[in-house]
Structure formats: structure tokens, C-alpha cells
Amino acid sequence: MYEQLGLIGCGLMGSSFALALKRAGLVKRVVGFSPSKSTTELALKMGVIDAIANSAVEAATGADLILLAVPVAATEATLTAIQPAIASTTLVMDVGSTKSDVVHAALQTLGNRLPCFVPAHPICGREVSGVQNALVDLYVDEKLILTPLPETDTDKLEQARQIWTTLGCKVSEMSPQMHDAAYAAVSHLPHLLAFAMMNSLGAQAEGDQYLSMAGPGFRDFTRIAAGEPAMWRDILLANRDELLAQSRHFQASLHALEKLIESGDAAALQDSIREASQARTDWHHTAAAPK
Amino acid sequence: MYEQLGLIGCGLMGSSFALALKRAGLVKRVVGFSPSKSTTELALKMGVIDAIANSAVEAATGADLILLAVPVAATEATLTAIQPAIASTTLVMDVGSTKSDVVHAALQTLGNRLPCFVPAHPICGREVSGVQNALVDLYVDEKLILTPLPETDTDKLEQARQIWTTLGCKVSEMSPQMHDAAYAAVSHLPHLLAFAMMNSLGAQAEGDQYLSMAGPGFRDFTRIAAGEPAMWRDILLANRDELLAQSRHFQASLHALEKLIESGDAAALQDSIREASQARTDWHHTAAAPK
Known part of the structure; x- marks a missing residue:
């Protein structure tokens, strides 16, 4: 049981964490900060937080658990601000979608x-x-990756593991580099492609008409294109090198398929689609249900 | 009320149509043909069809309603086979995902x-x-496009419209050319990209490891990659020119985003993502719920 969660960033991820932590009986009191006053007021009204802090460092002061749930580009400034308020017994976590840059920010601050x-x-x-x-329930049955540093206290790491496991996550550990390479491939690239798909329609005179005819396949394929622009700007920039490398891999596979279509090589095209289809069918049983 | 549906192809689309038609009380008897005996036997057992035909022409004989639900590449051969069994009062429809090639096949046969x-x-x-x-319920609340020819009988067109409307579809009409251009953009290209995404992971040594870390965004983005290989081979080849044109549009949008990421132009990148995100948010309310 934690005495006080200092929640820095009362958006979707941070607020869902606070709600889940409270339901699990893991925390007595949540003190929240967000740059927007209307956000913290709504968070208070919804019971997400129990008190409003006027700054990040105020939310961190006296907390034995701190969660940073801010855009990844704000991590370094936020850590700088709260550093004086962190006690040696405090556990500090973030929920950022990129990890090499977050680790770099932590090392700096x-x-x-x-x-x-x-x-x-x-x-x-x-x-x-x-x-x-x-x-x-946002975190229930979802994966959670921890990317500890060599300097990370092993007790703190174990605490972190226990918190997320209690919230229903399947927790695993890896290096920040491995994390960023993998999520460039399976998250950041798909987002980039989904954004490009929407922009490609937007750039065509008939785009709106085409869009009005789209069905459920398009709906699911482009769901992630509705992501928050500022958040995704930060992620794509923070993981630029891995993302661009994955985009090159993808374009090589796309061009290979295009060549088979151009040449009308039906047998090889079917083989290539079968590989894709089989890989997707083999995978999808491990994913959580939609929320 | 139709006396007899000749169902040629007892796969997902054809069988769902027969079930829906029966539930709506629109048909007395369904005679089904599929090349695979085990398929028609299962269809009979499930009550999808009431009798097994041993050939396409046998299923068509005596039918006042015929549905072709075969891979698009099989359309021409199937129409050739059933032509002698079509009465002037019979309504014949298909459910193919491309339409210019289907219309061409009809004109030929x-x-x-x-x-x-x-x-x-x-x-x-x-x-x-x-x-x-x-x-x-496969067709309930989904869009349905009719692409009549100049030669199509207007009464038959009205019958077709009534059937699909009764099954719960939102029916619209357009030319085969317009249809194929639109679905190259909002269906065939997304499938091609989803196949390429899976193949790109498969081509990397770490691909399986990356895949094991993928989450719900990846799940939805790649759902359509699990499509049936022979069916999608046919569609991508049948609509080759429109598909490759859409792929070029897409790659131009992708390269524009890549350039903003490479140059670190955060403001322009956010603007571009915002356009994509807004377009997707504005659209998604018109799509049917997942089935």
C-alpha cells in the first residue's frame, strides 16, 4: 500500500493508472498535476485524484510513488523539476512509448x-x-515492458513489477534499445503508415468520396490514425532512427509485392500473401480483446 | 418471395447470404454448389442450403435467383457454365470485390x-x-454497392436493391470504374499494406520477437492481413492498375512524413498528423460495429 501517488499528467494513461491503483487498494491518496486547470478539476470531480497540485514538484513532494504520464518530449523538463522532491525511498515510473530518450533524460537529470x-x-x-x-480496466490483460537501467535499484524494480502485475498487466523486461527497435516495428511504423494512408486520401480530389465508401476493414486498419497529434509527433521524432529503418524494411516488402502484381505472377503473389496471412493468424490469439 | 436460390459458392459470403435470405423469409428453397463436397455437406447440415447440386449449372437450373459467391477470377468460367440455365426472369448477382473485371466477364459470356x-x-x-x-448478420448495417451495366434490366436492378435493403444493407449505385478506383483506395491498398507489414516482420531475424511484443494497435492494423490468400491474390491482380496508382499516392504521403521526421520539423509533422487524425475521427462514426 502506497501512502501517496504523485500523478504528473492527468491524461488518459495517468488517470486510468490512478483509477486502477485505487480499485486495487494499492494507494491511500492521489495528488495530481496537469498544466491545464480544467483537466485537474475534472480529475478531482471524477475521483481520479484526491487533491490538485499546482506544479509537478508539488505533486511529487511527499509521494512514495510518482507516475510521469506526460508526452515523451516533456520527460526531461519534468524530471528536472521534480528531482529535488524525490526521496531515496520513492519509486518513480513513466509510461512513455519510447524508452531510449526517457533513459537518456533520466541520466541527465x-x-x-x-x-x-x-x-x-x-x-x-x-x-x-x-x-x-x-x-x-485500461491495463487489464495488456503487456507492460520495464526497461531498467544498470543503476536501477532492484527493490524498486520488483515494486514496479508487482504494481503492474496487480493491475492485470503481463510484465516483461528488456533493454531500452531492444524496446525501441521492437516498437518501431510493431507500433510506431503502423501509426506512420496509418497517418500516411489518411493523408493519401486527403491529397486526392476524390478522397472524400472514396472515404465515404470505406468499410470495416478500413475502419480497423486506420483506427490508430486517430491518435493524438502532439503525442505521436514526439514518439515518431524520439524514435526516428529505428522508425526510418523499419519504414525501409516495410517499403522493401511492399515493392516486392508490387512487382508480383505488376508481372502478374499469381502463384508467387499467393505464396507471399499466404505467408502474411499465416503469420497474422498465428499471432492474433495472444492479443487482448478490444476496449 | 423467391422460389429457389441457386447458390454458387458456399463460402462465408454466399452462406451468410443464404442464411439472411431465409431468415427474412425471402426464399423457399436454396440449392447450393461448391467444388468441395465437404463444404456443401456442411452447408446442408447447417441449414444454409436445402439441396446439394453437383455443378454450378445444376444449382442455377430452375432458380429465379442466382448468387455467384466465387473468387473473382472464377467469375467468367462460372457465368459461361450457367448461362444456358438462366431464364429471362432470373435475377443473377455476384458479390465480387472488384467490378470492372466482373462486368467484362458478363459482357463476354x-x-x-x-x-x-x-x-x-x-x-x-x-x-x-x-x-x-x-x-x-454479416450484411446487417453494412454498405452494398451495385454497379449496373447500361444493359441491366431496371426491374432486376430494383429487385436487387430490395433484397439487399431487406437484409439490412445501405445500398448505393455507381459505375464499375468508380467502384474499382474507390476500393483500390480504401480496401485493396490497405490489404496490400497489411500484407507488406507482416512480410516485413517475417523478413527480419528479430521479427518473431518484435511480433510477440505487439499490442492492440497492431492487432487492429493487421487484422485484414489474415485474409484468404487465393481470394486476395485475385482481387489485387484484377484491380492491378488502380491499386498500383493508389500505392503510388500512398508512398508519396509516406515519403512526405518521412522527410518531416528526418529533418526534425516538429511543427509541420504535428500538422500532418493532425490532418490524418482529424480525417479519421470525422470518418469513423459512419462505420458499422465489428462483427
């Missing part, structure tokens, strides 16, 4: 509190954002 | 029965196929 920090990435989200869309 | 044919494309499907996955 946390000094003697570096061992308190356990970088975390829950593999879930919604196409809508904000405290008003928080779900107490 | 139907002769004096051309007016009986109303090409149709229901905008729905599942990532699983076969009669065993048929759903009586």
Missing part, C-alpha cells in the same frame, strides 16, 4: 535519485485521450 | 441474359472464411 527510476511502457491506449476517457 | 445480371459488392467480410464461419 536524476543524479543520486537515478536508482529510484523504473522506466515503464504499457502496451495499450485508446484513439481518444484525456481524463474523460480514462478506463479503470 | 451472358449474351441475351446480360440484362438479368446485377453486379453487387457487399462491403463486409471476416478474417476467417468458409461456411463454418457464416453469420446470419
